[in-house]
Amino acid sequence: MNRFVIAAAGLLVALGPPSARAQARTIPFPGAVRPTTAPPPGPSGPLPHMPDGKPDLSGIWNGQRGLPNQPEPEMLPWAADLTRQRTENYSADDPEARCIPAGVPRATPYHYQIVQTPSLLLLLIEGNIHTFRQIFLDRKEHPKLSQPLWYGDSIGHWDGDTLVVDTVGFNDKFWFDMAGHPHTTQLHVIERYHRRDFGNLDVQVTIEDPGTYVKPWVVNRVSTLETQIEMSEYVCNENNTDALHLVGK
Amino acid sequence: MRWLLLGLLALTGAQAQTPPDLSGVWIVSGSPNLPSDPSYLPEALKLYQERKAGGDQEDPAKYCLPNGVVRVTSLPYKIVQTPKLVVLLSQGNTHSYRRLFLDGRSHNLDFGDSWTGDSIARWEGDSLVVDTIGLNDRTWLDSTGKPHSEALHVIERYRRPARDRLEVQYTLEDPKMLTKPYIFTRTFQLAPNREIQEYFCTDTNIAAQRAAPR
Amino acid sequence: MKKNLSLVILFSALPLLAHHSFEAEYDFNKQMKVSGTVTKVEWMNPHAHFYVDSKDESGAVTHWNFELGAIPVLLKQGWRKESLKAGDQVTVEGFLAKDGTKGMANARRVTLPDGRRVFGGSSADTNANQ
Numbered sequence: 001m002n003r004f005v006i007a008a009a010g011l012l013v014a015l016g017p018p019s020a021r022a023q024a025r026t027i028p029f030p031g032a033v034r035p036t037t038a039p040p041p042g043p044s045g046p047l048p049h050m051p052d053g054k055p056d057l058s059g060i061w062n063g064q065r066g067l068p069n070q071p072e073p074e075m076l077p078w079a080a081d082l083t084r085q086r087t088e089n090y091s092a093d094d095p096e097a098r099c100i101p102a103g104v105p106r107a108t109p110y111h112y113q114i115v116q117t118p119s120l121l122l123l124l125i126e127g128n129i130h131t132f133r134q135i136f137l138d139r140k141e142h143p144k145l146s147q148p149l150w151y152g153d154s155i156g157h158w159d160g161d162t163l164v165v166d167t168v169g170f171n172d173k174f175w176f177d178m179a180g181h182p183h184t185t186q187l188h189v190i191e192r193y194h195r196r197d198f199g200n201l202d203v204q205v206t207i208e209d210p211g212t213y214v215k216p217w218v219v220n221r222v223s224t225l226e227t228q229i230e231m232s233e234y235v236c237n238e239n240n241t242d243a244l245h246l247v248g249k
Numbered sequence: 250m251r252w253l254l255l256g257l258l259a260l261t262g263a264q265a266q267t268p269p270d271l272s273g274v275w276i277v278s279g280s281p282n283l284p285s286d287p288s289y290l291p292e293a294l295k296l297y298q299e300r301k302a303g304g305d306q307e308d309p310a311k312y313c314l315p316n317g318v319v320r321v322t323s324l325p326y327k328i329v330q331t332p333k334l335v336v337l338l339s340q341g342n343t344h345s346y347r348r349l350f351l352d353g354r355s356h357n358l359d360f361g362d363s364w365t366g367d368s369i370a371r372w373e374g375d376s377l378v379v380d381t382i383g384l385n386d387r388t389w390l391d392s393t394g395k396p397h398s399e400a401l402h403v404i405e406r407y408r409r410p411a412r413d414r415l416e417v418q419y420t421l422e423d424p425k426m427l428t429k430p431y432i433f434t435r436t437f438q439l440a441p442n443r444e445i446q447e448y449f450c451t452d453t454n455i456a457a458q459r460a461a462p463r
Numbered sequence: 464m465k466k467n468l469s470l471v472i473l474f475s476a477l478p479l480l481a482h483h484s485f486e487a488e489y490d491f492n493k494q495m496k497v498s499g500t501v502t503k504v505e506w507m508n509p510h511a512h513f514y515v516d517s518k519d520e521s522g523a524v525t526h527w528n529f530e531l532g533a534i535p536v537l538l539k540q541g542w543r544k545e546s547l548k549a550g551d552q553v554t555v556e557g558f559l560a561k562d563g564t565k566g567m568a569n570a571r572r573v574t575l576p577d578g579r580r581v582f583g584g585s586s587a588d589t590n591a592n593q
Contacts, residue, residue, distance in 0.1 A: 091484035099451050110535050115329065115336055122329055122336060126535055130345045132338055149447045178484050232535050233363040237313060237451055239507035245488050245562050361506065361544040
């Protein structure tokens with residue numbers, strides 16, 4: 001029996017029988033496997049600092065990976081149904097596969113480079129599309145936005161050694177993951193970046209969206225520093241022949 | 250003796266001079282296209298003329314593919330300058346970035362060629378000199394279809410002669426297509442009240458989400 | 464010509480993921496294995512592809528289109544643009560496309576001309592973390 005089925009069965013057992021779940025439902029997702037082990041650690045070494053004394057998050061980081069055994073979110077019925085449909089259809093309609101922005105806080109297997117200045121933190125994204133996020137460290141308010149955005153508007157401030165990034169202003173068109181967890185434009189994402197040491201970056205993501213999730217959904221992830229290879233130029237749509245062959249169920 | 254001391258002071262002052270800061274949001278002045286035609290070899294000229302005659306059906310920008318390092322849009326660019334890395338953010342085209350490495354590294358073509366190539370930079374006085382190779386041949390030099398080969402070598406010289414003006418001198422060398430180097434200068438105006446806005450070409454352009462024409 | 468290539472055989476320590484769900488495009492139940500000659504390599508994103516002509520006993524040729532992983536994933540595993548070239552003799556193990564397109568498959572493992580059997584960066588190995 002393939003290990004995907006085993007993993008899905010394990011999740012079902014962990015969640016309990018259907019009758020025990022209330023109106024807000026959680027979904028095991030056979031199409032995607034949640035990690036069962038923590039990723040191997042990145043290189044050790046002292047935490048670097050900026051001239052102003054703040055931790056320096058700069059570097060090329062491997063894609064964020066979820067820690068194992070994290071709870072699934074409780075969703076409103078519409079969201080649970082939609083996630084199940086998307087998963088059962090093997091994520092064939094995932095916009096990410098059509099080279100559309102993946103939004104926040106989707107994890108990918110690609111790198112991202114953090115470039116830090118006192119007033120701005122840049123996230124240079126290798127893929128799914130080769131773009132960037134700007135996290136403004138020199139303002140405390142979100143402006144009034146003229147249109148909903150794929151990556152929202154991000155402001156950041158330091159809480160001790162943790163950079164807290166607050167993002168609002170999202171559209172509702174992207175998926176949080178391959179399972180297809182959805183959201184509304186009420187989405188509010190808080191990312192907490194804590195560089196533990198030279199090669200390890202802890203990222204705690206809090207998803208708040210009362211239109212979709214019964215309570216805030218917290219996901220703990222980690223990135224390790226990339227030390228062997230540069231980021232490549234990933235142009236998703238230069239030869240996307242897959243888009244013609246995504247069949248689903 | 251006093252003159253010797255003053256001379257030494259002047260020398261150390263010059264050595265300690267910090268490079269200019271090119272950071273800011275910049276918008277190209279006037280047309281983003283090349284001001285004239287490069288001197289093309291016959292085969293390349295033929296290709297250029299075919300493209301001009303065919304209109305923009307084959308324009309990679311229409312398929313949301315990268316402009317490369319010579320072609321620009323009229324939408325804002327943002328320069329974020331740090332001691333070892335200068336990042337150029339583009340609002341338009343593919344809403345992407347170029348990294349100009351200021352850390353003394355040499356060219357690395359280990360990954361083969363790409364749309365924006367490999368850019369290494371150094372300061373020469375008040376100019377940031379950027380050297381780029383490793384470009385594929387799939388971009389147009391501007392919207393009229395000016396071609397280039399994968400042998401294209403681009404040298405950009407960035408200067409900020411005034412607070413609100415950025416001047417970039419481009420030298421294009423392409424032994425497979427040009428009879429001689431082509432040099433031109435672009436001016437960018439500082440846009441102090443503008444910020445990069447989101448713009449994703451593939452968002453609504455369904456054809457662009459798929460395979461591109463060669 | 465000596466290939467300057469060191470490929471690391473990776474297990475699920477590294478998420479070997481593609482930009483699309485494996486199961487949307489390929490079928491775990493339809494495994495294949497074929498040997499043949501490389502005719503073309505497309506070293507482009509979102510997936511590199513390579514094309515192989517294989518011959519059966521009667522001499523009939525099948526044209527294969529194999530999907531490899533995304534280039535950043537391949538690069539990390541030691542693949543380079545020149546790792547495969549037209550004319551190379553290879554053996555490919557993988558999974559057929561779901562939509563029945565003849566000769567279309569996902570390359571899970573490739574046995575290179577020098578005998579090394581390496582991963583193709585396929586999303587078959589795990590879709591975790593996406």
